[in-house]
Amino acid sequence: MGREDTEPEVPVDAVGRRVFCGGERATVRYVGPVPPTSGLWLGVEWDNPERGKHDGSHNGVQYFTCSHPKGGSFVRPAKATFGVDLLAAVQQEYLINPEKVLSEDVSVSCRKLEWEGVTERSFQDLPSVVLNNSPVNGPGAAGEIRKTLPNVCWLDLSGTLLSSWEDVAAITEQLDKLEGLQLHRNRLTLPSEPSAHCQAFCNLKVLALNQCQLTWPQILECAIMWPRLEELFLEENNITALQRPEAVLQTLRSLSLVNNPLVDGALLGISALPRLENLNLSGTGISVIQFEAAAPGEQTLMFPALSVLNLSNNHISEWFVVDELAKLSRLVKLSCKGNRLVSRDGNPKTARQMVIAKLAQLDILDKCSISSEERRGAELDYIKMFGEEWLKAGGPGQPNADFIKQHPRYQELIDKFGAPEESELKKPQPSTLKNQLIKITFVFPGDSDRKPIEKKLPASMDVLKVKGLLYRMLKVPAADLQLSYKTPKKPEVEFEINNDQKTLQFFSVEDGDQVLVRWS
The missing domain is CATH 3.10.20.90 (Phosphatidylinositol 3-kinase Catalytic Subunit; Chain A, domain 1)
Incomplete structure (x- = not known):
């Protein structure tokens, strides 16, 4: 640790503030001396723990603590930037390059936005403001954002120096038309009174909080602030279990939990959300989905509005999981590539046929539309594939319970196409x-x-x-x-x-x- 001859002034409230240092973001955990060196030091916890050197201790003295054993460092104040207010950041970003006001291609959580109605290079006309990786640290002078940016509907404050939800609310409460907010890669402390900030997010419909180290209980604690939220992106956070939302998130239509380490059974916690139509669980590590209250072939009361489900890149290997998905009354679009659903012949095309045959209502599988010809072929092949087992299990009379459990749709297909001829049956072949x-x-x-x-x-x-x-x-x-x-x-x-x-x-x-x- 070296020494700086000149030291810039450090904010009085520096502890807990966010800083940029050497191109990386960190949170200040300590301000003061670190003997035997002279002068002032900032103890910081890096967002990227690989940037750190220790756990906040030096020469046996613990100056601060980190969530990662190597996530901390001491830096001189001259090396850290505490940032600027939002309007100063807007001026820096857009006045340096005025063409951005008209030409910037804006994306909020994979959604492309248009600069509709912008005819002049004026902040007052901006429908969207993108300050991704900008040193924004707060709202600035009271009321100035409302005067300067009255028409902003979409705001990207990803990777900034905002340190609390109170800071975010102080900005958004001045944006009366705000509908979309992107806050990826921030570290925001929870509000002391979430209900006090409802007005600040009263028109918010889309919220993106990817890579923010959030847990589900923290989301539920904050959710009262978002009374009209429809789309919520929570990818790559620390979400494991999903406790049931009580009186919050009831307007939610779309939820993305991509690459969160979910435990099996977690989904039941959100199964009562009345308007949830789109659920993305790609890369969450789940292997089992079960709706035990509904018998094979019946429909569940859970996820009453769910029509789009992404289960790609998980650990699903049992076909009964697909049968469980058939209990979802409105499911029409499914992605399940990157799992281990294997047919007897090991052919991925056969596995696709089996998914189609098991899910009668499905229109799109793995981003490919299911034509009426493909469905008919898949269902006929399914009848032939398991016809011999059907006959052994009781056939035209009443198949035994085990067969019905494994093939809950089989009798429906027999009623639709008729029983297979013995010459048509596909005998199980070893997977040579x-x-x-x-x-x-x-x-x-x-x-x-x-x-x-x-x-x-x-x-x-x-x-x-x-x-x-x-x-x-x-x-x-x-x-x-x-x-x-x-x-x-x-x-x-x-x-x-x-x-x-x-x-x-x-x-x-x-x-x-x-x-x-x-x-x-």
Whole structure:
């Protein structure tokens, strides 16, 4: 720790304030001396703990505490920026580059916004203000925001130096037309009286709080401030369980919980939200969804309005989960790619057919519309696929309870198409290696002289073995290899293969795909 000869003035309320330091955001936890050095120090807890050095202690003295054992540092005040008020930030951002007022492409939580009605470069005409990664620390002089930005409907304050919900409310209460607010990557202390700030967010419909280290109880504590909220984005937070909202979030139509570490069974806590239509649970680690109060083939009273559900990139491997989804009365759009729902023949196309056959009301699966021809083919194939088991379980009379539990829609399909002829039945086939082989092409983006290599590999082959094969071909250690793949269905997208223990099939690598091989 060095010494600065000149020290700038530190705000009286510095502890708890947010600062920029060396391009990173941090929260001030301590202001004062750190013997044996002279002068003033700021003890900071970094948003990115990898930036830190210790837990807030020095030479055996604990000056402050951190949530991460290496998340703290001491910095000189001259190295830290405490930021500016909102209007000063607007002036810096937009007057330096006036063209942004008309030309900036604005996005709020994946939603593109238009500059409708803007004819002059005037702050008073701005419908949206984007201050992403700007050093905004508060509202500034009372009433000035209302005078200067009277028409703002959308506000992006992601990655700023705001430190509390009171600071946010002091800004939004002056924006009478505000409907959308984006606050990604902030660290906001909870309000002491949330109900006192309802007016500040009275027209808010869209709120985005990704990467804010929030828990669900904290969301529920704040939710009374958002009486008309319709869309809530809470991706990559610290949400595990989902306690039942009481008298809050009742207007919510869309909820995104992407990449939160949810525990199985958590969904039941939000199942009574009366207007929830769209729920994104991608990457949450769930493996089971059950609505036990409803018998197989019946519909549940839970999630009464849910029509769009994203379950991609989770740990779902049991087909009964799909049968449980059939109990959702309004579900018409489902994404479930990146799970381990495997058919007997190991063919992803067969697995898609099974999902379609099990979910009668589904219109869109994994972003692809289900045509009437595809549905008819999937349902007929499903009848043939499990016809022999149906016959053994009782057939045209009354199949036994176990068969009904595993195939709750089967009798409905028999009523629709008729019972299968014995010659049509698809007898269960062992999942042979030949049936599972897929042709993939290895390409090497970092080595232009190396030609692509085609291989036929089992879909059940795990990534570690693929890397072993590549080691024998390339003489590059498996630990240094990074894999991804591209598919002709989405040539513009590159999908990561980031778990050595998973199979090619787990990552949905299919026949004809390209595997991109890079190494360090």
